[in-house]
Amino acid sequence: MPxxxxxxxxxxxxxxxxxxxxxxxxxxxxxxxxxxxxxxxxIKTPKIALDAVKNNTLEVLAYSRTEGSETYREKIAAYYxxxxxxxxxxxxxxxxxxxxxxxxxxxxxxxxQDEIIIPEPFYANYNGFATAAGVTVVPVVSKxxxxxxxxxxxxxxxxxxxxxxxxxxCNPGNPTGYLYSKEEIKKLAAIVKKHDLFLVADEVYxxxxxxxxxxxxILQEEGLEDNAIVIDSVSKRYSMCxxxxxxxxxxxxxxxxxxxxxxxxxLSPPTYAQIASEAALETPASYFTDVIDEYVERxxxxxxxxxxxxxxxxxxxxxxxxxxxxxxxxDADHFAKWLLEDFNVxxxxxxxxxxxxxxxxxxxxxxxxxxxxxxxxxxxxxxVKILKEALAVYKG
Numbered sequence: 001m002p003x004x005x006x007x008x009x010x011x012x013x014x015x016x017x018x019x020x021x022x023x024x025x026x027x028x029x030x031x032x033x034x035x036x037x038x039x040x041x042x043i044k045t046p047k048i049a050l051d052a053v054k055n056n057t058l059e060v061l062a063y064s065r066t067e068g069s070e071t072y073r074e075k076i077a078a079y080y081x082x083x084x085x086x087x088x089x090x091x092x093x094x095x096x097x098x099x100x101x102x103x104x105x106x107x108x109x110x111x112x113q114d115e116i117i118i119p120e121p122f123y124a125n126y127n128g129f130a131t132a133a134g135v136t137v138v139p140v141v142s143k144x145x146x147x148x149x150x151x152x153x154x155x156x157x158x159x160x161x162x163x164x165x166x167x168x169x170c171n172p173g174n175p176t177g178y179l180y181s182k183e184e185i186k187k188l189a190a191i192v193k194k195h196d197l198f199l200v201a202d203e204v205y206x207x208x209x210x211x212x213x214x215x216x217x218i219l220q221e222e223g224l225e226d227n228a229i230v231i232d233s234v235s236k237r238y239s240m241c242x243x244x245x246x247x248x249x250x251x252x253x254x255x256x257x258x259x260x261x262x263x264x265x266x267l268s269p270p271t272y273a274q275i276a277s278e279a280a281l282e283t284p285a286s287y288f289t290d291v292i293d294e295y296v297e298r299x300x301x302x303x304x305x306x307x308x309x310x311x312x313x314x315x316x317x318x319x320x321x322x323x324x325x326x327x328x329x330x331d332a333d334h335f336a337k338w339l340l341e342d343f344n345v346x347x348x349x350x351x352x353x354x355x356x357x358x359x360x361x362x363x364x365x366x367x368x369x370x371x372x373x374x375x376x377x378x379x380x381x382x383x384v385k386i387l388k389e390a391l392a393v394y395k396g
Contacts, residue, residue, distance in 0.1 A: 007134070012127045015357020022340040023351050031344050034383045037353040039174065039322065039372045043239040043291055045280075052279030053272050064268045067260060068094020068247070072278040076247060079281050083206070085219045091251055093259050094269045098204050098233035098246035099125065105229050105248060106133040108258040109198050110165040116200075117159050118168045119151055121175055121324065121358035121365055123202065126168065138164070139360035144326055144368070147315045148176035150184040156191055166198035166229075167191070171215070172205045175358045175370040176324050177299075177317020179209055182216040189221045198255075199224065204233040204246070205320040207288050210296050213318055225251040236320075238280040243273040295321050298373045298380060305384040309391065324355055326368045329396055332356065336369070343390050350383045350390075 016038050023033050067073065073089035080087050095101040102125075110116060112134030118126060120139040130137045140155050142148040156167065167188060172179040180188075192199040201218045209215050218228040233246035248259055299317060306314045311328030329335050332354035339349050355368035373380055 007131060011131050012124070012357070014128075015124050015355075016353045019336055019340065019351060019353075022337055026340045026344075026349060030347065031340075032348045033340070034348060034350045034375070034379060034386070036369075036371045036373075036375070036383055037351045039236065039374060040241055041236060041239040041321070041374045042376065043294070043374075045239045046283040046287060048282055049238060049240065049243075049276040049280040053276050056272075056275055058271075061271055064094075064271050064274055066093075066263045066268050068092070068269055069274055069278070072274050073247075075278055075281045080219070080249075083215075083217070085217050087219060087249055087251065091249055091256060093248045093256060093263055094274065095246045095248055095263070096266070096269050097235065097244040098202065098231050099129070100266070101231045101233075101246045101248040102126070102129045102200075102202065103132065104259040104262045105200055105231065105255075106130060106135055107262050108255055109200075109229070110135045113163060114165045115161060115163045116166045116168050117156055117164060118360070119148075120360055121148070121355060121368075121370075122168075122360075123170055123174045124357045127360065135165075136163075137360045141361060141364065142176070142178070144313060144315050144324060147318075148173065148178040148324065150180055150187070153187045153191055156188075160195050160197075164195070164197060166200050168200040168202070170202040170205075172208060172317070172319025173322075174202075174205065174320055175322045175353070175355065176315060177320045177322045178315070179213055179215065179319035185216050185218060185221060189218070189224050189227070192227045193223065197227065198229055199227050200229045200231065202231040204231065204236055206232075207237055208292065208295060208321060209319045210292070210299065211318060215319070219249065219251070227252070229255060234277045234280060238277075238283060240276065240280065243270075243276055245269060245273045245277040295373070298375075298377055299323070301377050302371065302373045302380050302384065305381055309384065309388045311391070321373050323371050323373070324358075324368050325371060328391065329367050329394065331396065332365075332367055332369050334396065335390075335394060338394065339390055343393075345386045345389055348382070348386060350386050352387075 073092045115136045117138045119142045230249040235241040313326040352369040355365040359365040
C-alpha cells in the first residue's frame with residue numbers, strides 16, 4: 001500500500017473541529033448542542049456587502065489580479081489610514097482568507113527547519129501552517145495567572161538561535177482575548193530589530209477592543225518597516241467567515257515580491273468575495289459601535305457567570321471574542337467528549353474547545369478550554385449553567 005508523507009502524518013488535527021463527529025451524534029440523538037467551540041459570529045453580515053454580490057452585473061466570473069483588484073487594495077489602504085496605519089495598495093496582497101496570508105508569510109521568510117517564536121497559547125492552525133512550511137514553532141509560555149500578557153522579553157531572548165526567523169503574535173489574541181499594549185509592541189519591535197528578525201502580527205480582531213483600550217498595530221511603529229508583516233481578514237470584522245478574503249501587508253518590498261510568487265501559483269483570490277469585501281469597507285461606523293457594545297455585554301456576563309463556578313479560573317479578555325478558562329479537571333479533551341456523549345441538562349449540552357491544542361508545549365493547557373462568546377447572552381448563561389452542573393457530576 002502506498003505510504004502517506006511524513007509531513008501529512010505530522011499535520012495536527014484541529015482541536016476545534018475534531019469533536020464535530022461527537023456533536024453530530026449528539027444532535028442525531030435529539031440533544032441541543034450549544035456551540036462555545038468555534039469563532040463563528042452570530043452577528044449579521046453588513047447588508048451592503050451581501051447586496052454588492054446580489055446586485056452585480058458580471059457576465060463572466062473572471063480571474064482577478066493575483067494581488068487582488070486595484071480598487072479593493074486602494075480602499076483597504078484608505079481603511080488602514082483611518083486607523084492611523086499608513087500603507088499603499090502596493091504594500092497589500094489580497095489572499096484567500098488570513099490563513100493563506102499566514103502561509104505566504106511563512107513560505108516567504110523561513111526555510112525548512114527554521115524557527116518562529118510564538119507566545120502560547122496561540123491560534124491552533126499556526127501549528128498546521130508551520131508544519132506545511134516545514135517550519136519549527138518555538139513556544140514561549142504566557143500564563144493565565146497574569147491574563148496571558150506578553151511573557152518577559154528575556155524569555156524570547158533565551159529562545160533565539162541562528163535558525164530563528166520571526167516572532168509571531170496574534171493581537172488581540174485568539175484564543176486568549178489578550179490585547180498587547182503599545183509598550184509591549186515596542187519591546188517586541190526592539191528585539192526583532194536587535195536580532196534582525198521579522199515580526200508577524202495577526203491583527204484580524206483589530207476592531208474588537210474593550211474597556212477604552214486601543215489597538216496598536218506593528219505597522220504604526222516607526223523604524224519597523226523592514227521587519228513588520230501584518231496578517232488581516234474580513235472574516236471576523238464583518239462577520240464574513242465564508243468569504244475567505246484576507247490580506248498580507250508589509251512595507252518590506254522583498255517580502256511582498258516574494259509573497260507574490262506564492263500568490264501567482266494559486267492564480268487569484270475569489271472574485272465575488274472581493275466584491276463583497278470591497279463593499280463591506282463602506283459599512284457605517286455605527287455597525288462596529290453596536291457590535292462592540294454587544295460583545296462587551298456578552299464578555300461581562302460570561303466572565304461573571306464563570307467566576308461563580310467553584311474551581312474555575314478565567315482570564316478576562318480585552319479584545320477579540322474568546323476567553324480561556326481553567327477547569328477543576330485533569331483532561332479537557334475527555335471532558336469535552338463526555339459532555340457530548342454522556343451528559344445533558346433537559347436535552348441540552350455544550351461543545352467546548354479543549355485548550356491543549358492551542359499550546360505547542362506538551363502537557364500545557366490540559367485542564368483548560370477555550371470559549372467563544374459569539375452567542376446571545378441568554379444562551380451564554382444557559383451554557384455556563386450546564387457546565388456548572390456537568391463539573392459537579394463529572395468523574396474524569
